[in-house]
Amino acid sequence: MPDALDFTATTARHGLPLLFAAQAQKEVFHNEALARIDALMHAAIEGESTEPPTIAPDGQSWLVAPAATGEWAGHDHAIAMRQAGQWLFAAPVPGMRVYDQTSGQFALFSDGWQKAAAIPEPSGGLMVDSEARAAIGALLLALRASGLLPPA
Template sequence: MTDPFAFETVTAKFALPLLHTGQAGKEAFVNEAFSRTDALLHCAVEGERDEPAEEAAEGDVWLVGENPTGEWTGHPASLACRQNGAWLFLEPRDGLRVFDKASSQERLFFGIWRKASQFVEPLGGTTVDVQARAAITELMVSLQAVGILPSA
């Protein structure tokens, strides 16, 4: 499924193929639409990498890095989905969120894939405010729990 052919009419956001009246071979269009929808619903990625994962299982989704190689060449920043023994590539749209299982946090696409950086608890300084530090630490733990910040 690595871009086998182009569909004449597709949806605007994720290029889901549309059917035409009297069209032969409808199952190919419907199956392609289901494959793309399956990859995008409840989207969680295994992680980010530049080369295809040899150990990828059916249904696994990866973020393609900025310098893809092998079968992923030409698809930087795409979602690479393992479907029917081949790679299906989906181009992200601004505002798309996925959960990155490798870093245990959400990733957000706006031209590039973005993620929060590792948070460091405040230490040292000339004036120590125990309550403020406790509040910051509690906020950090809460943001990690919902996947906004990476886990330590």
């Protein structure tokens, strides 16, 4: 006899609630899933903080910094999404990308959130070739860190 099917209550990657036959109040679970999808699809955050902003309209998302306090305590590295006056939290998964509207750059999650470091322009020096190589190397490193290029 085959094994019985094992149903989980949420999806594996983003914890979206699943519906079941004869489930009461399906619209609650469906609406929660839509709210999470709305915040996570093409995710954009206002910035990174250890505590919630004093005023946050619905639809805003923030990256929870390490050592968070208040309502965000215990949700380090998560994406805090404001929905219906409440904070929902989405745990990051490897490969997740968000756009930080404050810094104007993308952050990639891979053992923590990573942003590409600024690359200084070459200046001075006697050997143009060595400076050019160093600048190109830094550029390649930044492109790999941001997920635009695969690892070497």
